[in-house]
Amino acid sequence: MTDLTVDLGNALAAEARPGVSEGALDRLDDRVARAHETITAGMAADGFGYASLGLPERTDPGAIEAAVADLDADHVLTVGIGGSALGAATVSAALGLADRHHTLDNVDPVETRRLLDALPLDRTTVNVVSRSGTTAETLANFLVVREAMDEAGVDWTERTVVTTGAEGPLRTAATEQGLPALSVPEGVPGRFSALSAVGLVPAAVLGGDIEGVVRGGAAGREALLAGGSLFDYPGYAYGAVAYALEQRGATVTAMLPYAESLEPFAEWFAQLWAESLGKDGLGQTPARALGATDQHSQLQLYRGGRHDKLVTLVRPRERADMAVPATDVEGMSYLGDATLGELLDAEFEATEASLAAADQPNIRVELPRVDGPGIGRLLYEMEAACVLAGELLGVETFAQPAVEWGKRAARGLLGGGEFPEAEAVAEKTTRVVGGE
Numbered sequence: 001m002t003d004l005t006v007d008l009g010n011a012l013a014a015e016a017r018p019g020v021s022e023g024a025l026d027r028l029d030d031r032v033a034r035a036h037e038t039i040t041a042g043m044a045a046d047g048f049g050y051a052s053l054g055l056p057e058r059t060d061p062g063a064i065e066a067a068v069a070d071l072d073a074d075h076v077l078t079v080g081i082g083g084s085a086l087g088a089a090t091v092s093a094a095l096g097l098a099d100r101h102h103t104l105d106n107v108d109p110v111e112t113r114r115l116l117d118a119l120p121l122d123r124t125t126v127n128v129v130s131r132s133g134t135t136a137e138t139l140a141n142f143l144v145v146r147e148a149m150d151e152a153g154v155d156w157t158e159r160t161v162v163t164t165g166a167e168g169p170l171r172t173a174a175t176e177q178g179l180p181a182l183s184v185p186e187g188v189p190g191r192f193s194a195l196s197a198v199g200l201v202p203a204a205v206l207g208g209d210i211e212g213v214v215r216g217g218a219a220g221r222e223a224l225l226a227g228g229s230l231f232d233y234p235g236y237a238y239g240a241v242a243y244a245l246e247q248r249g250a251t252v253t254a255m256l257p258y259a260e261s262l263e264p265f266a267e268w269f270a271q272l273w274a275e276s277l278g279k280d281g282l283g284q285t286p287a288r289a290l291g292a293t294d295q296h297s298q299l300q301l302y303r304g305g306r307h308d309k310l311v312t313l314v315r316p317r318e319r320a321d322m323a324v325p326a327t328d329v330e331g332m333s334y335l336g337d338a339t340l341g342e343l344l345d346a347e348f349e350a351t352e353a354s355l356a357a358a359d360q361p362n363i364r365v366e367l368p369r370v371d372g373p374g375i376g377r378l379l380y381e382m383e384a385a386c387v388l389a390g391e392l393l394g395v396e397t398f399a400q401p402a403v404e405w406g407k408r409a410a411r412g413l414l415g416g417g418e419f420p421e422a423e424a425v426a427e428k429t430t431r432v433v434g435g436e
């Protein structure tokens with residue numbers, strides 16, 4: 001099997017509570033067909049948001065590689081947040097570059113100091129990413145990184161690449177300093193931009209297979225355009241059943257990949273699902289987890305807790321492996337005959353079966369390998385799933401208005417303008433317990 005697959009078996013009404021009956025799937029597929037028309041029309045017109053699903057066609061890996069060709073580096077430091085960081089971290093980890101790709105996606109002074117002290121700044125490329133070009137955390141970190149390079153005697157203008165929109169402070173800085181600059185594609189919200197320069201620049205600098213990532217995305221696009229039903233397109237199968245389970249009470253979605261190299265993918269998925277579908281009082285709450293690790297922390301809840309969750313188990317069909325040394329120590333000898341990969345696969349199947357035995361809905365997602373084409377396809381299919389779920393929910397999938405209130409309040413608190421939200425901060429009701 002060379003393609004990504006989605007197995008809905010353990011989410012069907014015969015197996016799970018909540019679950020979706022075969023009849024309900026048939027009826028739902030009529031709505032999927034109508035949504036598909038809206039989605040493909042939006043893609044054809046490069047409509048806002050829908051344009052994201054056309055990215056594999058628009059993204060030129062060669063042009064990205066050419067833009068960063070002069071940036072010789074052992075490490076990349078991405079300065080960006082949300083969709084301007086999570087896609088790149090997901091791609092780099094899947095390409096085995098996680099130890100050389102670092103992300104500053106918070107403004108924690110202790111962590112920022114630690115990272116800047118640890119990095120060989122003279123061998124580091126700074127990758128500054130912001131679609132709006134105005135995000136406070138990203139701009140503040142960029143100023144801090146520039147100063148740290150100045151203090152280290154490193155010319156940051158020689159080691160910085162920018163990806164941003166057509167306008168804004170970052171675009172101005174790039175033009176003034178003559179920095180290599182790439183564009184966030186028009187009509188693509190940050191969380192849907194992994195298959196563009198936003199997600200691919202760090203891997204390009206570090207010599208990763210970005211052409212393979214785009215090719216994986218292109219295969220997903222081809223299958224989407226050739227399909228239109230939840231019964232023949234994996235992304236739609238996932239999106240439609242996630243939607244149907246939410247309607248039936250599964251208001252939490254736990255993403256459980258069984259590969260360390262896919263842990264950032266669970267983070268990326270959390271933003272995609274939360275920021276796209278969490279509106280109008282709707283939306284599933286994402287939970288990030290990792291298999292087999294979180295079997296020993298979260299599984300009790302997933303199996304023994306409320307029936308309000310969809311658990312998605314993700315694994316590659318093939319992976320490099322390591323033998324477990326033989327031993328005749330009682331209680332351990334059975335392990336000596338296996339490999340770590342076999343143990344991980346046994347854990348995957350056992351956890352999946354344990355959820356089914358408890359009638360807890362779960363979906364299996366398998367990709368051939370965690371590599372360029374594999375991660376490109378997985379990202380694309382989940383984006384398509386999210387776009388479909390948004391159509392079925394009837395929400396504005398591509399906007400995130402609720403995040404602006406807090407940004408205005410923070411800016412006002414820092415003297416960055418008059419914002420009523422900043423005043424509301426001072427009106428907090430307090431009922432403090434503890435302290436003196």
Ligand SMILES: O=P(O)(O)OC[C@H]1O[C@](O)(CO)[C@@H](O)[C@@H]1O
Nearest residue numbers: 082083084130131132135190403
């Ligand atoms: O790329 P930008 O404009 O810096 O935004 C970063 C992130 O912040 C958000 O706007 C949320 O605040 C996300 O949608 C986005 O991915």
